[in-house]
Amino acid sequence: MKRQLEDYDDDIFNELDLLRMRKFDPNPNSASDTDHFLDQIEASTSGSLQHSSDPDRIHFFVRMISNGKTLVLHGKPEDKVEVILEKIQSVTGIPMIEQRLIYQGRQLQSEYSLAECMIKNDAGLHLVGRMRSTEHPQVWQLVDTLVSTIYRLLKGETEFICKPVEAVLIVYLDMTAKREIRVNTLASHLNIFQSLCAPSALVMLYLSPCKSNKELAEKSIRMFISACKTGLQRPLYSLCAPVALEFCNLLSRSVAQDDPLYSLCRSSLGSMVEDVRIGRSARNHDCFHNRMCMISFKDVFPFVSELANKLAEGLDIDLLPSEVRDFAAFLRPIKAAIKDLPDFEGGIQLPMMQTLSCYDDEVKDLSLILFQLLEKMRRCLEKVKGEMEMKEKEDGDWDQYLAILKETHGIAKLYQGGEDIFWSNMKVVDVSLRYLIVTYAKRGEDYKWVIGHKELLDFESRRHLVMLMLPETKSDDEELHEMLIDRSQLLSESFNYISKAKPENLRGGLFMEFNNEEATGPGVLREWFFLVCQEIFNPQNALFIACPNDRRRFFPNPASKVDPLHLKYFKFAGRVTALALMHKIQVGIMFDRTFFLQLAGIDISLEDIKDADPYFYSSCKQILDMDPFIVDQDALGLTFVHEIEELGSMKVVELFTDGKNIAVNSRNRKEYVELLIQHRFVTSVSKQVAKFAKGFADIVGDEKIQKLVFMTLEFEDHDGLLHGSENIISVDDWKAHTEYNGYTETDPQIYWFWEIVGEMTAEQRKVLLFFWTSLKHLPVEGFSGLASKLYIYKSNDSIDLLPSSHTCFYRICFPSYPSLEVMRQRLNIITQDHVGCGFGTW
Structure with missing residues (x-):
């Protein structure tokens, strides 16, 4: 705590009530009523309320804060304040409930006498009156009761408290923080809360040396913040920003920055202003919520500076995810406001030589924040690189580095040449950047900032970013889209199942079964993906043409319109391709560069x-x-x-x-x-490409994500994702990723097996792999890229039988064949393409 409050003397209470007097703002619609009322008071003072010569009586002055007009009253020392309020009501018509008498910064309570309030001759009182035309009288009464109760708690007068603070606040919040409340009503309720200095009172209670007072204040402030967040919809929630700002400003002057309550208020304020326009355009902005929020650039920027310092310190000590999120939240409206400046014109010069029309000091400070964070992050990433090379990773907050880099990049974009400076620093530590992406990049976050410089990444990191954009596969049987397909009608029946399904059903997962076959599960699904993609891109079906120089690559056929359904089939092809990527299945297909670039929205040269x-x-x-x-x-x-x-x-x-x-x-x-x-x-196949893109977008969510997927990848990356490894299957790699059940590595059958596999042609190995796993193409990493290891099981079947497989579990089973020749003969049979690709797996 920055300062300790040893005791609470009168000056503190005066400060609270004076704050209330300064901040009170009568309803502007009642100005004429107020003047009329004061004229009545002045007329009355020359009549029935003339000063008395009775020595036991005292006279005093009641001054109206709104325009300074004064009423002279008199009474006996034993008279209750309530009697004085009745006199004012009898003359002015203002109900007693709407009157507030202030003396020496304190509100006079109706049950106290003038003597107890120490009212002396010629004393000056202030009358704060809410006119009858003012709305929400119940809210005024609630907040006034709340503040008065807090005042008594601070004075130690707990025996006079009729309603506890918490109970009053709950009633206020029930009226204020509710989903059906209107904008004007909410704004009025919050204005009343501030006008009567409720935030100041609660903070003073929190600073009390009395533990129970402090706990009550913390609970109350937390209750206010929580009720606004959970009870109000997003646009209305931002209207609470001025109250949260006042809590933050009051607390920041008296407690440390790591105080839990201050951190909560600051974080809540950040979430409130994140989407609020605070720049020049906000003045004429057509969003009513933004105008009602009343938060300025200079209100927000100190928190950006404060949190930037905490991040810089935290990178060396301890970094809190909440502080990174808050920094991003406060920074967002600041960046938008700077871009609104007429001086912006595509970026602020670095170093700043000119003077801006607005926010000059803050924009300069922000440039210092940029270089501070950039230097810190470069050092941290160099440390990451060093630890990676030494293979010694220390415990650290590396998971927050990407978020800080994103925000630092966002600041750099505000300044001319800022991005070049940022990426030149990243180039030095690109290995660390790749590691952070593969290890810490999470689904749902925005990584467009790094996609624009994908040349600093490698295949693994780019692939990881793409997989984050694709839906997650699900294993819940109730959500799976079921398909029963006849192999002889593979393309047409697959088309019916996929093209007629709702995209959300396909994203939920697929359950595949071939007609009159017992096999089900992931292995059958992998086989279906491979077979249906081979059919889709088969040039005989007129949808795609193979490139003359590389028959593995395909681009749309301009003459595909010979089939009336060709555009629907292209949409179907887009869906299947996206689903194959989503399920991480290599189907042996590659796109031509012209097709790939169009899907990425890039011009063709x-x-x-x-x-x-x-x-x-x-x-x-x-x-x-x-x-x-x-x-x-x-x-x-x-x-x-x-x-x-x-x-x-x-x-x-x-x-x-x-x-x-x-x-x-x-x-x-x-x-x-x-x-x-x-x-x-382009023109000749524009409709085909558009339909393919639409089908792809159906699976990934929308066309922006579809385009972003292809923009993220290099052309060769897509080959690796969709086609798989181009290398001949390595027997050593295969063996290193295989485990045994019933056999041991030293058994003769296992020795014979690997010897036979080593003798096979490249195509035979592909067929064996397909028989074993329903995969003909391995990931780019080889067997290490598969979801699990492969298994060889010893079966109790007759040695006259061929091997069998459980493709779902990457499992092959065979009996204890008596010789190398017998095993070779059995394996040669299943590695014939027409057998291995149609064998009854289960």
């Missing part, structure tokens, strides 16, 4: 089309490289048209209006090539 159409690429390059003089002689005889083959006949398409009459020359040939590429690889 000449070099991007090399694999999709080598002849077209060569022709375009020749046009660009040809001697300008020859081109201008119309040696090519080209105009701005594109000839395409459609359903067996040639069709001429103009690249723009009247393009057939515009000759290609050395000046416009670049535009001609760009238009050709656009038409050939």
Whole structure:
């Protein structure tokens, strides 16, 4: 605690009541009523309430705070304050319940006498009156009772307390913090709470040396904060910000920054102002809630500075996740306000040489915060890198580093060249950045700030970010989308099950079963994914075309419209592809670069089309490289048209209006090539790509996430995710990730098994792997990338039987074959493609 309160003398109580007097703001609609009322008072003072010469009587002055007009009254020392209030009511008509008499900063209680209140001749009292037109009289009474009760507690007058503080506050909150309350009503209730200095009273109670008072105040403030958060919807919750701000400001002057109550109030204030506009645009903003919030830039910025210092210190000592969240919450409206400045114009210069029209000091301080945090984070990430290299990780708050980096990057974007400075620092510690992403990046967080510089990442970290964008697979049988498919009608029946399902049902998970087969479970699902993707991208089905230079790569077929359902099938293909990624299943398919770039929303260049159409690429390059003089002689005889083959006949398409009459020359040939590429690889398949993207978006949530998935990946990354490893299956890696049940590693059958696998061709190993696991393609990492190890089980079957498999559990079973040749003969049978890919697994 910054200061201890040894005792509570009169000055403290005067401060509380003076605060109430200063902050009281009568209803502006009642101004004319107030003037009329005061005129009545002045007229009355010359009549029935003339000063008496009785020596036992005292006279005093009652001054109206709102405009300074004065009433002269008199009474006996034994008269109760209630008698004086009755006299005022008889003259003015103001009900006693609406009158507040203040003397020496204290409110006079009605049951006290003038002598007890120490009212002497010529004493000056202040009358705070709420006019009859003021709304919410019950709320006024509740808050006044609350403050008066706290005042008595501080004076130790507990015997006079009729209602405990907690009970009064509960009634007030029941009226205020409720979901159905209107904006104007809530704002009025909160204004009354502040006008009568309830926050000041509660904080003074919290600072009391009396333990019971302190506990009561803490409980009450926590109750207020909690009721607002749980009872009010988000837009209304922000209206509580001025009250939370007052709690914070009062507490910050008297307690340490790590005081639990102060931390709660600060955190709550952060959540209240996070989405509130506090800049120049807020003045004319059409959001009524923002105007009612009444929080300014200068109110918020001190908390940004305070929390930035705590983060910088915490990186060396102890870092609290709540402080990182609060820093981000306060920073958000600050950044928006700076961007609203007319001086902003795309960024503030660094170093700051000019003077801004607004927030000049704060913007300079924020730049210092940027460099402070950036330097701290660079040192911390260098330490992470060192510990990774030494393979000695100390306990630390590394899980908060990404959140701090995100906010630091957000500050850097406000300044010209700030991002370059940020990323140059990150480049030095990119290994640590990758480690943090793979280890600590969580689902639901925003990582777009790092995706823009994905070149600093590696495949593993980029893949992890993509997997966070995809829905989580679920194993709850009640939520699974069930499919029963006939192998002979694989594509059409799969299309019906997937295309007609609601996206949310598909995200819940899939249950797959082939007709007339007993096998079910994850293994069958993996097999279905592989088989259906092979069918979708089979060029014979006219949806996709294989690239001439790489038959494993595919791009949409412009002529797919021969099938009336082709666009629905492209949407189906997008759903299946997203589901395969979501279930982490490698299906042996790769996209052509032009297709991938369109899904990422990136323009296609000449070099991007090399694999999709080598002849077209060569022709375009020749046009660009040809001697300008020859081109201008119309040696090519080209105009701005594109000839395409459609359903067996040639069709001429103009690249723009009247393009057939515009000759290609050395000046416009670049535009001609760009238009050709656009038409050939974008325009001609735009509907197909759009439908594929829509199907993909159905699974990931929306089209923004769909595009972000492909933007996050490098072109080769997608190969690794969807196709899998390109390497020949390693027997040593396979063996290292296999365990045994019933056999031991030294048994002759196990020795024979691995010897036979080592003799197999690459294709035979794929078939054996598929028989064993329903996977023909391993993850990029090899067997270590699988969900579990593989298992060899010893079965009690006859040695005349072939091996069997439980693909769901990555398990192969075979009996104790008597010789190497017998085992080789059995394994050769199941590694025939037509057997291993259709064998009855269970």
